[in-house]
Amino acid sequence: MDDRLTGAVGVELSLxxxxxxxxxxxNGELAVLLIDRGKEPFSGxxxxxxxxxxxxxxxxxxxxxxxxxxxxxxPGRLHLEQLGAYGDPGRDPRGRVVxxxxxxxxxxxxxxxxxxxxxxxxxxxxEELLATPDAxxxxxxxxxxxxxxxxxxxLEYTTxxxxxxxxxxxxxxxxxxxxxxxxLPLDPSNFRRKVTRADGFVEPTGQQRPQPAGRPAxxxxxxxxxxxxxxxxxxxxxx
Amino acid sequence: MDDRLTGAVGVELSLxxxxxxxxxxxNGELAVLLIDRGKEPFSGxxxxxxxxxxxxxxxxxxxxxxxxxxxxxxPGRLHLEQLGAYGDPGRDPRGRVVxxxxxxxxxxxxxxxxxxxxxxxxxxxxEELLATPDAxxxxxxxxxxxxxxxxxxxLEYTTxxxxxxxxxxxxxxxxxxxxxxxxLPLDPSNFRRKVTRADGFVEPTGQQRPQPAGRPAxxxxxxxxxxxxxxxxxxxxxx
DNA sequence: TCAAAAGTGTTTTATCTACACCCATGA
DNA sequence: TCATGGGTGTAGATAAAACACTTTTGA
Numbered sequence: 001m002d003d004r005l006t007g008a009v010g011v012e013l014s015l016x017x018x019x020x021x022x023x024x025x026x027n028g029e030l031a032v033l034l035i036d037r038g039k040e041p042f043s044g045x046x047x048x049x050x051x052x053x054x055x056x057x058x059x060x061x062x063x064x065x066x067x068x069x070x071x072x073x074x075p076g077r078l079h080l081e082q083l084g085a086y087g088d089p090g091r092d093p094r095g096r097v098v099x100x101x102x103x104x105x106x107x108x109x110x111x112x113x114x115x116x117x118x119x120x121x122x123x124x125x126x127e128e129l130l131a132t133p134d135a136x137x138x139x140x141x142x143x144x145x146x147x148x149x150x151x152x153x154x155l156e157y158t159t160x161x162x163x164x165x166x167x168x169x170x171x172x173x174x175x176x177x178x179x180x181x182x183x184l185p186l187d188p189s190n191f192r193r194k195v196t197r198a199d200g201f202v203e204p205t206g207q208q209r210p211q212p213a214g215r216p217a218x219x220x221x222x223x224x225x226x227x228x229x230x231x232x233x234x235x236x237x238x239x
Numbered sequence: 240m241d242d243r244l245t246g247a248v249g250v251e252l253s254l255x256x257x258x259x260x261x262x263x264x265x266n267g268e269l270a271v272l273l274i275d276r277g278k279e280p281f282s283g284x285x286x287x288x289x290x291x292x293x294x295x296x297x298x299x300x301x302x303x304x305x306x307x308x309x310x311x312x313x314p315g316r317l318h319l320e321q322l323g324a325y326g327d328p329g330r331d332p333r334g335r336v337v338x339x340x341x342x343x344x345x346x347x348x349x350x351x352x353x354x355x356x357x358x359x360x361x362x363x364x365x366e367e368l369l370a371t372p373d374a375x376x377x378x379x380x381x382x383x384x385x386x387x388x389x390x391x392x393x394l395e396y397t398t399x400x401x402x403x404x405x406x407x408x409x410x411x412x413x414x415x416x417x418x419x420x421x422x423l424p425l426d427p428s429n430f431r432r433k434v435t436r437a438d439g440f441v442e443p444t445g446q447q448r449p450q451p452a453g454r455p456a457x458x459x460x461x462x463x464x465x466x467x468x469x470x471x472x473x474x475x476x477x478x
Numbered sequence: 479t480c481a482a483a484a485g486t487g488t489t490t491t492a493t494c495t496a497c498a499c500c501c502a503t504g505a
Numbered sequence: 506t507c508a509t510g511g512g513t514g515t516a517g518a519t520a521a522a523a524c525a526c527t528t529t530t531g532a
Contacts, residue, residue, distance in 0.1 A: 012254075012255075012291060012292070012293065012294050013252035013253060013254060013255075014252065014253055014254075014255045014292075014337075015251075015252060015253075016251075016252075016253045016255065016326065016335075016337050052251055053251070053253075053326070053337075054251065055251050055328065055335055056328055057328065058326065058327045058328065059324055059325075059326045059327075059337070082323055082324065084321055084323065084324070085298055085321065085323070085324040085339045086298075087255065087292070087297065087298045087339070088297045088298075089294065089295055089296065089297065096255075096294055098253075098255050098292075098298070098337070098339075100324045100326070100337075170511085171511085171512090172510080172511075187495070187496070187497090188510090188511085188512085189496095189497085189511095189512070189513075189514090190494075190495065190496085192511090192512070192513090193494095193513090194494090210503080210504090211503080211504095211509080211510060211511080212504090212509090212510090213503080213504070213505090213508070213509045213510060214502075214503065214504085214508080214509040214510030214511060215501060215502040215503055215509080215510060215511040215512075216502070216503070216510095216511080217510080217511060217512090218511085218512090230472070230493085231470075231472070233469070233470070233494095409484085410484085410485090411483080411484075426522070426523070426524085427483095427484085427485085428484095428485075428486075428487090428523095428524085429521070429522065429523085431484090431485070431486090432486095432521095433520095433521090449530075449531085450482080450483060450484080450530080450531090451482090451483090451531090452481070452482045452483065452530080452531065452532085453481080453482040453483030453484065453529075453530060453531080454482080454483055454484040454485075454528065454529035454530050455483090455484080455529075455530065456483080456484060456485090457484080457485090469520080472521095
């Protein structure tokens with residue numbers, strides 16, 4: 001990322017990168033993966049992981065490769081989608097850099113190993129980050145905000161919430177995902193009804209998991225459906 | 240768009256363009272603006288309007304400029320949003336070209352004037368286009384498909400449908416937008432109720448418009464709301 | 479006065495919300 | 506047997522779907 005963008009003035013070429021907003025739930029809060037930049041620009045500042053798209057790969061493949069490089073996790077276990085392109089002329093002081101931001105969701109992942117060019121990689125609580133949007137390098141604060149808004153919306157009409165859960169999970173765990181991402185409490189019994197009624201959202205495994213206290217909980221795995229019908233609306237019309 | 244992308248191999252630079260899927264409703268059907276390409280590659284094939292992003296402008300500004308160049312319409316009257324980035328290595332035979340596809344919606348626009356590098360520009364019915372997805376150059380068939388799916392979804396939970404209407408419109412005209420985009424009939428009375436109940440969707444002007452036959456219709460203008468609450472769900476659970 | 483399109487009302491049905499209540503387990 | 510969390514049932518409010526019905530105009 002350090003090469004000077006020698007002005008290809010006539011042809012107006014750009015450097016194209018992918019950046020990743022990788023969310024997970026750790027210690028009961030929503031967290032995003034950050035790296036501490038070891039190089040200029042923004043040396044010492046926190047940033048989203050990312051890197052150049054190589055000439056032979058698609059944008060999605062580039063994002064998947066960076067994802068694996070930064071987290072060391074099998075990308076097949078993560079939900080990955082494109083968020084959007086960010087290309088304001090001033091967003092990178094080195095010159096024109098257009099980044100294709102991606103959004104990844106995963107279960108509580110192992111502490112990431114340091115990426116190739118990343119000195120440190122660590123999970124940062126999203127809540128703190130939103131309070132100080134300029135804490136991140138480039139326009140990455142904006143990207144995190146947009147990514148979070150995307151996730152909040154997608155929980156309403158898709159089944160991606162299961163991407164935050166391990167292979168098998170309880171309905172209480174799934175409800176915690178909604179409560180943490182939306183930042184509001186949900187009625188346990190109504191949530192259970194909606195999830196089990198929605199076709200293909202979750203499938204019972206037939207197994208149970210003992211709890212620290214109380215009745216053991218039934219375990220479920222993700223179902224085949226990607227879209228949620230009917231959707232879960234987070235804020236009904238409340239006059 | 241004709242310059243050879245002389246391989247900047249070491250630095251892997253890309254040409255960044257914007258492409259526009261501009262939808263309107265003409266003659267009772269949904270139409271998208273196409274141009275006939277006059278140059279290689281895909282000379283003679285139809286394509287979406289678009290062009291290079293200039294070094295000083297944001298992606299949105301580039302899209303807005305292309306929009307004005309192709310349609311000659313004040314961009315303030317159109318709804319414009321980013322759709323997504325398309326950058327598969329093989330999508331342009333000249334080399335790596337990443338395009339940031341945008342989506343624009345507008346009322347029945349004047350027949351577009353030919354753009355700068357576009358021999359012809361014309362409105363093509365979307366329905367015919369979907370039947371022959373390979374009719375378009377590059378991956379533009381895919382972009383049109385994705386754009387249409389985006390519009391269909393946004394009608395459910397936003398107020399963008401008014402972007403298809405002129406400054407003032409009747410509720411029947413607004414309903415026709417939904418019916419055309421979704422491709423299914425809606426109950427007029429229930430539609431009316433939902434629209435007028437939804438806060439900030441439309442505002443009555445107090446005026447009326449005589450109809451070719453029957454009672455004159457009340458005229459409305461777009462309201463201030465951008466999000467629709469509660470949303471309009473197109474296909475309820477019909478087990 | 480008739481046709482046509484706008485606009486209102488009503489009935490039925492489904493769904494959401496809130497909350498009471500029961501179940502299964504460990505201590 | 507008690508506390509704890511999982512899980513079920515139910516009554517009232519709210520909204521959606523279907524469709525009958527009324528209103529207003531031009532011919």
